[in-house]
Amino acid sequence: MRENIFDSLIETDSLFVDRQAFEHGFEPNELPHREKEIRSLGENLVEALRGHIPSNMLLYGVPGSGKTIVTKTVLKQLKSKGRANGTSVKAYTINCRTVDTKYRVIQGLANQLEVSGDPKIPFTGWPTDRVLEEYRRRMERRGGMHVIVLDEIDHLVSKVGDSIIYSLTNLNLDLDAARCCIIGISNDLNFTKMLTPQVASRLAQIDLVFHPYGANEINDILEERVKRGIREGALDNRVIGLCSALAAQEHGDARRALDLLRIAVKKAQQMGHEIVDNGHVRLAQSQLEHDQLTPVLRTLPLQQKILLFSICMNEDNGLRNISTGEIYRTYSEVCHRIMVEPLTPRRISSLLNELDGLGIIIARNVSKGRGGRSKQINSAIPESLDAMSEMRDSEPLIQEASKGKYRLQRPL
Numbered sequence: 509m510r511e512n513i514f515d516s517l518i519e520t521d522s523l524f525v526d527r528q529a530f531e532h533g534f535e536p537n538e539l540p541h542r543e544k545e546i547r548s549l550g551e552n553l554v555e556a557l558r559g560h561i562p563s564n565m566l567l568y569g570v571p572g573s574g575k576t577i578v579t580k581t582v583l584k585q586l587k588s589k590g591r592a593n594g595t596s597v598k599a600y601t602i603n604c605r606t607v608d609t610k611y612r613v614i615q616g617l618a619n620q621l622e623v624s625g626d627p628k629i630p631f632t633g634w635p636t637d638r639v640l641e642e643y644r645r646r647m648e649r650r651g652g653m654h655v656i657v658l659d660e661i662d663h664l665v666s667k668v669g670d671s672i673i674y675s676l677t678n679l680n681l682d683l684d685a686a687r688c689c690i691i692g693i694s695n696d697l698n699f700t701k702m703l704t705p706q707v708a709s710r711l712a713q714i715d716l717v718f719h720p721y722g723a724n725e726i727n728d729i730l731e732e733r734v735k736r737g738i739r740e741g742a743l744d745n746r747v748i749g750l751c752s753a754l755a756a757q758e759h760g761d762a763r764r765a766l767d768l769l770r771i772a773v774k775k776a777q778q779m780g781h782e783i784v785d786n787g788h789v790r791l792a793q794s795q796l797e798h799d800q801l802t803p804v805l806r807t808l809p810l811q812q813k814i815l816l817f818s819i820c821m822n823e824d825n826g827l828r829n830i831s832t833g834e835i836y837r838t839y840s841e842v843c844h845r846i847m848v849e850p851l852t853p854r855r856i857s858s859l860l861n862e863l864d865g866l867g868i869i870i871a872r873n874v875s876k877g878r879g880g881r882s883k884q885i886n887s888a889i890p891e892s893l894d895a896m897s898e899m900r901d902s903e904p905l906i907q908e909a910s911k912g913k914y915r916l917q918r919p920l
Contacts, residue, residue, distance in 0.1 A: 522739075522777065523738060523739050523742045523773050523776060523777055523782075523784065524737060524738060524739070524773060525736070525737055525738060525739055526736055526737045527737060527770070528737070529733045529736045529737030530733060530737055530766045530767075530769060530770040532763055532766070535577065535580060535581065535584075536577075536732060536733070536736075538732060539574065539577065539578060539581060540725065540728045540729055540732065541721065541725040541728065541729075542574050542578050542718075545567075545574070545578050545716060545718055546578055546581065546582055548716050549565070549567075549578065549579065549582045549716065550582055550585075550586075552565060552714060553582060553583075553586050553655065556586065556590070556595070556597050556653040556655065556689075557586070557589060557590060557593065557595050557597070559595075561653070561680065561687045561688075561689055562653075562655070562689045563689065563712070563713065563714045564677070564689050564690045564691070564692075564711050564712060564713040564714070565689075565690075565691045565692070565713055565714045565715075565716060566661075566691075566692045566693075566694060566699065566700070566711075566713045566714075566715050566716070567579065567691065567692070567693045567694070567716045567717075567718065568694055568695075568696075568697050568699070568715065568716070568717045568718065569695070569717060569718030569719070569720070570695060570718075570720050570759040570760060570761065571695055571759070571761055571763070572721070572755075572759070572760070572761030572762045572763040572764055573718040573719070573720055573721060573760060573761070573762070574718055574721075574762065575693045575718050576659055576693060578718075579601075579657055579659075579691060579693065580601070583599040583601075583655060583657070586599065586655070587599060590652075590653075595652065595653070596650070596651055596652025596653065597652060597653050597655070598620075598621070598650060598652060598653070598654045598655070599654070599655040599657065600617060600620045600654075600655075600656065600657065601657040601658075601659055602616050602617060602656075602657070602658055602659065603659045603660060604658050604659060604660045604661050604663050604664035605659075605660045605663045608663060608664055608667055608668070609667075609668055610636055610668055610671060610672040610675070611632065611634075611636050611639060612631075613658070613664065613672055614636065614639045614640050614643050614672070614675070615629050615631070615639055617643055617656060618639060618642055618643035618646055621643070621646035621647065621649075621650055622646070623646075626642075626646070627642070629642060640675055644679060644682055644683065647679070647683060647686040647688065648683055648684065648685050648686050649685075650686060651685040651686050652685075652686060652687075653686075653687050653688070653689075654686060654687070654688040654689075655688070655689055655691060656676060656688055656689070656690050656691070657690075657691045657693065658690065658691070658692050658693065659693045660693065660694070660695065661673075661692035661693060661694050661699070662694040662695060662696040662699045662702065665699070665702045665703070666702060670702065670703045670704060670707045673690070673692075673703070673707050673710075673711060674706070674707050674710065676688070676690055677690065677707070677710040677711055678710070690711070690713075692713070697717070719760075720756075720759050720760025720761075721755075721756065721760040721761075721762050722756055722760060723749075723752045723753050723755075723756035724752070725760075726751075726752040726755050726756055726760070726762055726765045727748055727749060727752040729762050729765070729766075730748045730751060730752060730765055730766070730769060731748060733766065733769075734748065734769075738773060738784075741783075742773070742776075742782070742783060742784060743783070743784050744783055744784060744785040744786065746785070746786055747769070747772065747784055747785065747786060747788075747789055748769070750786050750789050751765045751768045751769045751772070751789055752765055754768060754789070754793060755768065764796075767792075767796055768789060768792050768793060768796065769789075769792075770792075771791075771792035771795055771796065772784050772788040772789045772791070772792040773788070774792075775788045775791045775792055775795075776788045794892055797890040797892055797893055798892075798893060801867075801868070801889060801890075801893055801895075802893065802898055804866060804868065805868070805889075805893075805895055805898040805899060805902070806898055806899075806901075806902040807902075808899075810848070810903065810905065811848075811851060811859060812859055812862065812863060813899050813903055813906055814839060814842050814843060814846075814848065814905075814906070814909070815835070815839055815856065815859050815860070815863065816863060816868060816869070816887075816895065816899065817842060817896065817899060817906055817909060817910075818835050818838040818839040818842055819835055819869060819885055819887055820887060820889075820895055820896050821838060821914065821916060822834060822835065822838060822916055822917070823886070823887055824896075825916040825917075827916075827917060828886060829872075829884040829885070829886060830884065830885045830886070831882060831883070831884065831885075832853070832856070832857065832860065832882060832883045832885065833882075834917055835856075835860075835885060836853055836856055837915075838914055838916065839856065841912075841914050841915065842909045842912070842914070845908070845909055845912040845914075846905045846908050846909050848905065857883070860883060860885060867888055868887070868888055868889060869885055869886065869887055869888055870885070870886045870887075870888050871883045871884075871885055872884045872885075872886075896910065
């Protein structure tokens with residue numbers, strides 16, 4: 509009988525003591541450098557314990573700045589305090605990136621109040637108004653305060669509009685024994701510009717901005733996780749600092765730092781090394797860049813690939829802070845070369861925003877004085893990843909476009 513592969517693997521000493529400490533869903537006992545945000549959230553939600561309706565809130569900040577974990581921590585304590593003093597508080601979270609239609613959001617909220625004997629709300633098929641009414645009925649039966657958290661609310665509103673917020677903010681008008689408030693979590697500081705004036709007025713939210721973590725702050729977060737999760741003496745004393753510095757360069761994303769450290773430890777284990785050093789961190793950085801971006805580049809729709817191809821060609825020609833006008837000229841030439849109907853400049857501006865949202869480019873709005881406003885575009889793709897090659901390999905039309913010659917602006 510052939511040897512079981514796990515016989516040798518399970519005997520290998522792990523450098524991890526508790527690997528869960530480096531998972532995104534892990535809830536630590538302490539949240540360094542978020543005391544102000546925890547206090548602000550708590551000062552609003554304490555009204556639920558006093559029998560009043562807390563204000564609606566919008567929490568803003570770049571990915572990995574602690575918005576979700578702070579909200580989870582505060583809500584956990586809110587429910588605990590409610591149980592202790594006999595106040596009914598129900599809090600539930602919907603991730604609007606995975607549950608991204610009005611129907612499914614309300615269905616998800618209603619399902620969290622389901623008890624035996626309730627009608628089963630189908631995945632699809634009911635009128636949305638009927639689902640909303642069933643949710644209202646279940647809230648009224650439960651009574652007390654309901655805190656509705658919509659994580660990545662900007663994704664939902666950009667996709668289906670703001671009618672879901674209108675419907676939820678209207679619930680208090682039809683409730684007697686229950687009350688509710690909304691907490692929206694957004695990566696987009698300009699989220700409220702997506703809302704119609706009527707919905708923005710009804711929301712009447714308190715804004716709470718989470719600043720990106722600095723390198724020293726990320727360092728403190730990692731040190732706490734290392735104490736819990738990694739074997740003592742297994743890290744070179746420079747590793748935490750490097751992970752912190754690399755993550756701080758990328759918008760202060762603490763999750764990025766945790767991923768870097770976790771993968772670096774795995775690399776060291778796979779190589780049979782007892783100490784994790786900076787070389788392992790660099791290997792982890794390379795893997796993360798390729799693992800995250802390569803599938804995205806390969807699966808981009810054709811028009812977005814043509815647009816990104818146009819940006820990369822201009823950058824290869826030495827341009828930086830490329831204007832939308834220059835990109836559109838190149839894009840139009842590429843479309844002509846491969847006989848694809850070019851989109852309008854307005855639609856191209858939307859596609860640039862989508863690429864920016866994916867983290868593939870950085871689109872910065874700049875004022876031109878009387879000339880209005882324009883975007884300056886730069887690629888955000890790491891140098892270690894050959895974006896042009898990935899797009900050529902996954903799309904024959906990009907392969908064909910790469911054979912052409914184009915009139916590119918020379919750098920000044």
